Amino acid sequence: MYKKTILLVDDEPNTRRGITKTLESWSEGRFSILSAENGREALDYAKQYRIHLLVTDISMPEMDGLELLRSLKAEQQSLVAVVLSAYSEFDYAQEALRLGVVNYLLKPASKRMLIEAVEEALQIEEERTKVKTITRIADARLMDVQEKTLAAGPVKQAMHYIDQHIEHPLSLKEVAEHVHLNPNYFSMLFKEQANMTFSEYVTRARLQEAKSLLIKTNLSIEEVAERVGYSTSKYFIKIFKEFEGITPSKYKKVK
Structure with missing residues (x-):
């Protein structure tokens, strides 16, 4: 069986390394963990790999997290997403939900909160995949x-x-x-x-x-x-x- 892919996007090197390390330790090899420093790089990854879960920061140079989500949605990428943000403004959260984000975590999020959000998001992705597969197969x-x-x-x-x-x-x-x-x-x-x-x-x-x-x-x-x-x-x-x-x-x- 192929591994599902989790893509982390964050422009802060220390945050990106820390979250990547946390996810790799939790994953124990069950998932492929990729990381990108901005939305442009993330889009390049999305062209090369099937991304099942996106974990992205909101505030980034060149292309922010919401822009990235809009671009992926326009390309009909059927992934689920968890947003990380230092901002708690309602407008950010509201727009994120409209774009299909399944969880919105405020920075700094604890390892436990991050892993719980990732596990929940992957369960949602699994259910969506099952429904999509049945729909595609069924005559x-x-x-x-x-x-x-x-x-x-x-x-x-x-x-x-x-x-x-x-x-x-x-x-x-x-x-x-x-x-x-x-x-x-x-x-x-x-x-x-x-x-x-x-x-x-x-x-x-x-x-x-x-x-x-x-x-x-x-x-x-x-x-x-x-x-x-x-x-x-x-x-x-x-x-x-x-x-x-x-x-x-x-x-x-x-x-």
Whole structure:
């Protein structure tokens, strides 16, 4: 599993070193800790790495913390942020909250307060990531069909069988035999109850599993294709692009 990245931004060298040391000690190698001395340098990091948590000072030369947050938001960076500030003015805090900051700490913050704020922010980031992942993976039509199809019966049994054997060829004849129905009757019944053909259901189920593997694993496109029942990656890529509008490799790179 890759490490999540925490980026600290503070123009005061001693503060930056102290907080970095605190975070590295707390992290025990679980997270990558980066530090930048201003907003410009932080933006450069954001272009090179996926930043999961930003811990930033407000008052900095060249680009302050709020400007940095606005720039990251404009670039659609889906990170969470904790703000450090020597200022307690309401306007600062209010603007920070509008920009999605999950905690606002006044300097000097104790190690305990800093770590608690970081842990809380990472929990929020984890939950947001889960929701985003589910949203990206889920095929709305497939989910609707699975929810609305009768709780019991041959079509529901067939769906379960397909989902459990997604890596296999899965012919209509094979699945019909599994639920003890004539293939022609099974095909008609499936389309009537699922409001989609057997073939479309199998394709959507394969692609939903493929999206999950692309996001959650480091498997190659060829390996993903094989895991979801496609004999060639070329055909898998063609079908994926037809349904998703982009290739599997580009889908995998989307943050």
